[in-house]
Amino acid sequence: MRRIAKMLNPSALWNGRSVRTQLLLIIGVANLLAALTAGAIWILNTRAATRVEIEASLETAQGFANATIRDLAKQGRLDQLSERLPDELRNLRHVRLLLMVDGKLSMYSPVTAVGKPVSRWAPKWFARLVGPEMSGRSTRVISASRADPVIIIGEPADEIAEAWRDFASLAAIWLTLNTLVLIMLYVVLARVLDPLANLARGMQSLKGGRYATRLQPSRVKEIALITDRFNGLAGNLDGARKENSQLYRQLITTQEKVRRDIAHELHDEAGACLFGIAANASSIKTFANRLADEQTSEIEGHVGKILNDADRLKAMNREILKQLRPGPIGQVGLSQLIKELVTGLQRAHPKCQILATIEELAKSYGEGADLTLYRFVQEGVTAAIRKAKAKTVYIDIVEVHGRGKAARETLRATLRFDGAGFTGSKPKDLTIATMVERVRAVGGSCVFRNSKNKGTTIRTDIPIRRASAAAGELELVGGSL
Numbered sequence: 001m002r003r004i005a006k007m008l009n010p011s012a013l014w015n016g017r018s019v020r021t022q023l024l025l026i027i028g029v030a031n032l033l034a035a036l037t038a039g040a041i042w043i044l045n046t047r048a049a050t051r052v053e054i055e056a057s058l059e060t061a062q063g064f065a066n067a068t069i070r071d072l073a074k075q076g077r078l079d080q081l082s083e084r085l086p087d088e089l090r091n092l093r094h095v096r097l098l099l100m101v102d103g104k105l106s107m108y109s110p111v112t113a114v115g116k117p118v119s120r121w122a123p124k125w126f127a128r129l130v131g132p133e134m135s136g137r138s139t140r141v142i143s144a145s146r147a148d149p150v151i152i153i154g155e156p157a158d159e160i161a162e163a164w165r166d167f168a169s170l171a172a173i174w175l176t177l178n179t180l181v182l183i184m185l186y187v188v189l190a191r192v193l194d195p196l197a198n199l200a201r202g203m204q205s206l207k208g209g210r211y212a213t214r215l216q217p218s219r220v221k222e223i224a225l226i227t228d229r230f231n232g233l234a235g236n237l238d239g240a241r242k243e244n245s246q247l248y249r250q251l252i253t254t255q256e257k258v259r260r261d262i263a264h265e266l267h268d269e270a271g272a273c274l275f276g277i278a279a280n281a282s283s284i285k286t287f288a289n290r291l292a293d294e295q296t297s298e299i300e301g302h303v304g305k306i307l308n309d310a311d312r313l314k315a316m317n318r319e320i321l322k323q324l325r326p327g328p329i330g331q332v333g334l335s336q337l338i339k340e341l342v343t344g345l346q347r348a349h350p351k352c353q354i355l356a357t358i359e360e361l362a363k364s365y366g367e368g369a370d371l372t373l374y375r376f377v378q379e380g381v382t383a384a385i386r387k388a389k390a391k392t393v394y395i396d397i398v399e400v401h402g403r404g405k406a407a408r409e410t411l412r413a414t415l416r417f418d419g420a421g422f423t424g425s426k427p428k429d430l431t432i433a434t435m436v437e438r439v440r441a442v443g444g445s446c447v448f449r450n451s452k453n454k455g456t457t458i459r460t461d462i463p464i465r466r467a468s469a470a471a472g473e474l475e476l477v478g479g480s481l
Contacts, residue, residue, distance in 0.1 A: 019196070020189045024182060031178050043129050046163045051132035054154040057094035061152045064088050069150070085150065094158055098151035122157075122164035130160050195223040202230060211238035248437035256371070270317055278310040319344070333363045334370050338377060338397065345381050352385050356395040365411060365464050372442050373397070373411055376460055379435040380415045387432075388456065390417035399464070409464040410444075418455040 017025070068088050072078050082099045089095065122130075195218040205213040214231050218224045281303050288299040335358050342356045364370055377395060384390040394416040401409050439446045444462040451457075 018193075020186070020193050023189060024185060027185060028178075028182060031181075035174060035178075042167070046130050047132045050130060050156050050159045050163065053159050054094050054132065054156050057092050058152060058154050061089055061092050061095040064092075065150050065152060081150070094155055096153045096155045098153065122161045126164050126167065127157075127160050130163050131156055192220060192223075195220065195227065199226065199230060202234070206234060206237065209241075211241045245437065245440060248434070249441045252434065252438050252441060271314070274310055274314050274317065278307060278314075281306040281310065333361075334365065334373070335361045337370075337374060341374065341378055342381075342395065345378070349385050352390060353392045354381060354395070355393070357397070358395075359398045361397065361399055361411075365462075368442050369411060369462050369464060372438055372444070372462055373413055375438055376413055376435060376462075377415075379431050379438075380458055383431050383435070384415065384417040384419065384456075388417060388419035390419035390455075393417040400461070411462040411464055413460050413462070415458040416455060 065085060065088075068085050069078070069081065072081055072084060085099070086097060089097065195215070198215055202213050202215050211234055213234055215227045218227050284299070285303040285307075288303065338358055339356065342354055346352075346354045365373075377397075381393055381395070384393050394414075396412075396414040396416075398412050399409065400412045436446045439460050439462065442462060444460055446458065446460045449457045449459075
């Protein structure tokens with residue numbers, strides 16, 4: 001019902017049309033109204049002209065009839081009136097004669113000079129519109145002594161037929177010209193409004209984050225001004241985007257450097273201290289076992305607590321190290337690192353089911369690609385659980401081989417989860433924004449798709465640079481989504 005009501009709503013029907021269609025409809029309706037107005041005026045003028053023409057023909061016919069009757073009366077040949085009078089009035093097409101012949105009243109139509117009757121056909125609706133009101137003035141009666149009366153009747157059929165022929169010709173010309181004008185306007189408007197369609201596509205492209213979009217200059221002055229403004233806006237957005245990307249890349253680089261430094265400190269200092277504490281506690285326990293004193297059991301109890309605390313700190317230190325720096329990248333296989341990460345995430349979030357499908361991958365694709373993929377899975381799953389309240393998360397990782405000389409190999413990771421969705425075009429969470437920018441920093445792309453039935457899907461493509469022995473700082477390459 002809502003759809004039917006929307007279809008019947010004039011505003012919805014009008015607003016749903018393109019600008020070109022609206023302009024053509026406006027011009028067509030304006031031409032139609034102008035034609036109807038001109039037609040109404042033409043019909044009124046034709047009615048008046050027809051009435052004047054009929055009255056003039058009646059006066060002329062009456063004069064001819066009187067002259068003919070008088071002439072025949074002088075010659076004593078009034079019996080030839082039925083033959084002479086129609087011949088005298090042959091050039092008057094708007095009258096009809098009624099004569100008494102052999103005691104019967106007969107009608108005579110004028111005969112043209114060539115001897116052919118005049119066509120009097122016209123549509124009935126047109127005859128009703130154009131036909132004048134001539135009651136009481138359309139009949140003349142002429143009589144003479146010793147002659148039957150002659151009745152002259154005004155007949156507008158000929159004039160109406162002639163008006164119809166003129167009207168049909170004008171209507172055909174109007175329709176032809178109007179059709180040609182509308183066709184020309186359709187073509188011209190298509191060329192004029194095409195830049196607006198390009199502008200709409202450009203705005204859609206900007207909305208999708210492609211700030212390098214530019215429009216071709218237009219020859220139309222007003223459109224060219226809009227195009228220049230659009231290109232200027234796109235350039236400013238592109239510059240702002242590059243600055244933001246640079247800031248994000250610096251942030252990510254600084255973050256990874258801080259993480260690496262903290263991981264080194266924890267590994268070298270805290271790990272060594274914990275190892276020393278555990279070793280000294282073990283030595284104390286061994287020394288206490290050699291004593292035969294009653295306090296030996298108490299010493300062993302304290303030493304056991306120290307060893308337990310040291311083990312807990314070492315386990316916590318290992319978990320922190322994994323969060324800060326995921327193992328020896330390039331030495332341990334990438335698939336193994338991802339599987340260990342998924343296991344740790346599942347253990348940390350037991351209420352969410354995390355299912356991972358990892359196809360055969362190389363040992364390493366370079367520190368930048370490996371670390372980006374690792375962080376994508378880590379941050380993506382964390383955001384899905386904490387922000388989207390997901391109950392099930394699917395992870396698919398595969399190496400995609402492109403086709404053609406220009407195609408490149410990529411690591412494709414797909415994250416699918418239920419719960420509340422979120423998009424990457426305007427991320428409201430710093431974790432999501434950092435995840436997207438991290439992928440862009442290595443020249444990759446990140447696409448978000450939300451569906452009511454299928455949940456949310458995040459797909460990232462990370463370009464592969466074959467460098468299994470690469471090491472050092474994270475290599476950041478500028479790119480755009």
